[in-house]
Amino acid sequence: MATLSEEAKSVIAEIHPGYVATADKNGRPNVSAKGSYRVLDDQHILFADVNSPRTIANLQENPQVSAIVLDPATRRSCRVWGRATVLSAGELLDQVNAGLAARNMSAKHVVVIDVDEFAVS
Numbered sequence: 001m002a003t004l005s006e007e008a009k010s011v012i013a014e015i016h017p018g019y020v021a022t023a024d025k026n027g028r029p030n031v032s033a034k035g036s037y038r039v040l041d042d043q044h045i046l047f048a049d050v051n052s053p054r055t056i057a058n059l060q061e062n063p064q065v066s067a068i069v070l071d072p073a074t075r076r077s078c079r080v081w082g083r084a085t086v087l088s089a090g091e092l093l094d095q096v097n098a099g100l101a102a103r104n105m106s107a108k109h110v111v112v113i114d115v116d117e118f119a120v121s
Contacts, residue, residue, distance in 0.1 A: 001043045002115045009039045011069060011078040011120055018069035020047065020111075022058035022084075030054045036096070036107075037069060043115050045080060048096050048107035056109055059084045065113055078120045082113040 017035040036048040065084045070077040087110045
């Protein structure tokens with residue numbers, strides 16, 4: 001597992017939305033925008049599943065994931081490759097939903113990505 005640099009953590013915190021790429025067990029790809037990326041700790045990022053049934057189905061079949069946050073104006077970005085865990089209940093989901101409540105939203109799942117590799121540019 002890789003340890004995120006301070007620069008990577010800063011880029012992930014500042015740039016929204018980001019995108020997540022997944023693939024099902026047969027390799028059929030899917031890309032989905034995510035406005036909820038955040039750094040969980042030095043080796044994990046997360047996003048909320050508000051309404052992404054294909055992303056969740058893909059991750060349940062194939063946990064490999066690639067994520068990117070990108071500011072097109074500055075071309076500043078952070079790309080992450082890793083392995084996802086889908087959480088359907090628990091304290092972390094409760095915390096995410098508390099944050100989303102102000103926007104009248106709620107998450108069905110929280111996806112935690114174990115960072116295997118990352119690149120900041």
